[in-house]
Amino acid sequence: MADSAGQPGNDGVRGGRSGRGAVPPSGATAVGRRRRLPWKARGDLTAHQLKRRKLATRGALAACLLCVGAVGYSVGEALTYPGDDSTAARLAGWAREHEMGVVVDKLENLQYRIDPPEVGGSLPSAALARMRATAPPVPVHHQNVPLRAPMRPLVSPGLPGEGVWRVLSAAHGDPVVQGTYVRPDADHTSYQAAIAWISGKKARFELHPGVREPGGTFSVPPNVPEGRRTGLLATWNGGFKVTDGGSRGGFYLGGETAGELRDGAASEVFYKDGSIRIGQWGRDMRMTRDVVGVRQCLDLMVDGGKVVPDIDVDSKWGATDQSRMFVERSGVGVTAQGDVVMVVGQALTARTLAELMQHAGAVRAMPLDMNRAWPSFMSYDPTKNPANPEPTNILDFDNPPERYYNQATRDFVAVYAK
Numbered sequence: 325m326a327d328s329a330g331q332p333g334n335d336g337v338r339g340g341r342s343g344r345g346a347v348p349p350s351g352a353t354a355v356g357r358r359r360r361l362p363w364k365a366r367g368d369l370t371a372h373q374l375k376r377r378k379l380a381t382r383g384a385l386a387a388c389l390l391c392v393g394a395v396g397y398s399v400g401e402a403l404t405y406p407g408d409d410s411t412a413a414r415l416a417g418w419a420r421e422h423e424m425g426v427v428v429d430k431l432e433n434l435q436y437r438i439d440p441p442e443v444g445g446s447l448p449s450a451a452l453a454r455m456r457a458t459a460p461p462v463p464v465h466h467q468n469v470p471l472r473a474p475m476r477p478l479v480s481p482g483l484p485g486e487g488v489w490r491v492l493s494a495a496h497g498d499p500v501v502q503g504t505y506v507r508p509d510a511d512h513t514s515y516q517a518a519i520a521w522i523s524g525k526k527a528r529f530e531l532h533p534g535v536r537e538p539g540g541t542f543s544v545p546p547n548v549p550e551g552r553r554t555g556l557l558a559t560w561n562g563g564f565k566v567t568d569g570g571s572r573g574g575f576y577l578g579g580e581t582a583g584e585l586r587d588g589a590a591s592e593v594f595y596k597d598g599s600i601r602i603g604q605w606g607r608d609m610r611m612t613r614d615v616v617g618v619r620q621c622l623d624l625m626v627d628g629g630k631v632v633p634d635i636d637v638d639s640k641w642g643a644t645d646q647s648r649m650f651v652e653r654s655g656v657g658v659t660a661q662g663d664v665v666m667v668v669g670q671a672l673t674a675r676t677l678a679e680l681m682q683h684a685g686a687v688r689a690m691p692l693d694m695n696r697a698w699p700s701f702m703s704y705d706p707t708k709n710p711a712n713p714e715p716t717n718i719l720d721f722d723n724p725p726e727r728y729y730n731q732a733t734r735d736f737v738a739v740y741a742k
Contacts, residue, residue, distance in 0.1 A: 445514035492703035495741030517669030528598025531617035534734035538582030562735035563621030573620025590690030626689035641674035654699035657689025
């Protein structure tokens with residue numbers, strides 16, 4: 325009786341499976357059953373053993389359901405928390421919060437390799453129109469603060485309006501917040517970077533926490549609520565996550581700290597008088613009674629007016645090779661006169677971001693955040709309603725202009741007129 329015919333052979337197998345009712349030869353029953361059946365058949369169990377099996381099975385099932393339910397609840401909570409974050413940003417944030425940042429980084433790298441930024445080409449019509457629109461969008465009656473001299477374009481020949489400053493927000497008739505647009509390099513000519521300049525003498529700066537980053541119970545709200553919008557001139561985004569160590573630094577506000585303030589870290593430092601300083605913690609600034617807020621993120625990109633020598637080091641400005649990726653990025657710096665420059669761009673490497681901030685006059689500058697979900701700069705026009713000025717994105721990313729009127733997921737900076 326051949327096994328190959330699919331009939332019961334001497335091991336009781338039919339077609340590779342145990343034949344129902346087949347009897348193995350003497351001496352093979354126990355070994356064969358242990359090999360094929362990890363548990364005893366129900367008929368071979370005593371009443372006590374059967375009860376224990378039921379309890380074990382139900383316990384394992386309950387544990388699995390609890391695990392699946394906990395993950396489902398956690399993901400569901402990430403998809404429904406307050407704010408304007410996209411679904412992709414929420415899922416990526418959830419993964420990083422659960423120690424899966426490496427997976428997110430690899431997926432981002434893969435997406436970049438599949439769909440890299442375009443080389444060459446022209447700016448879209450909307451970007452060209454934005455670059456050419458140099459007329460003030462807000463009233464300017466007099467100019468104790470003059471418009472800045474045009475910035476030399478990085479790509480030659482320059483386009484109409486490229487590098488020309490225009491008023492973004494005014495206070496007491498002065499153009500306190502000015503902005504301009506440039507193409508970031510000679511290869512990626514279909515992308516735009518925006519540069520904002522803010523008078524350090526005419527503005528005051530406030531640090532705000534985010535609902536989830538850094539989270540906690542800070543006395544400052546995670547948004548700019550109604551009743552606190554009069555005089556609002558600008559807002560910009562925070563940096564890499566503090567809570568998962570990505571920023572390689574800490575966050576301090578009103579006596580409360582998230583993470584740990586690190587000596588040597590690039591830092592935005594906020595003072596009681598509303599001023600801001602940007603530099604290296606422990607060298608340029610340190611904790612004093614006048615410090616009300618500190619936001620650290622990685623290391624300085626521009627120091628002493630020069631781009632730092634290790635600007636091209638892989639993984640220093642993002643995971644793996646993200647330093648060299650042309651992606652959305654933002655950064656902030658300070659000029660020798662104490663004014664602030666802020667850059668957001670659509671296709672920037674660590675180097676081109678640093679060079680833009682230096683080109684705009686920064687003597688010290690630091691990175692903030694990257695990828696489409698996080699960089700932002702909004703200016704505010706009080707013409708229609710001074711108590712609720714109208715926000716405008718300097719460049720369009722995932723979040724709407726009202727991002728910081730709503731509860732913000734991550735920390736940010738608000739700028740007010742003095």
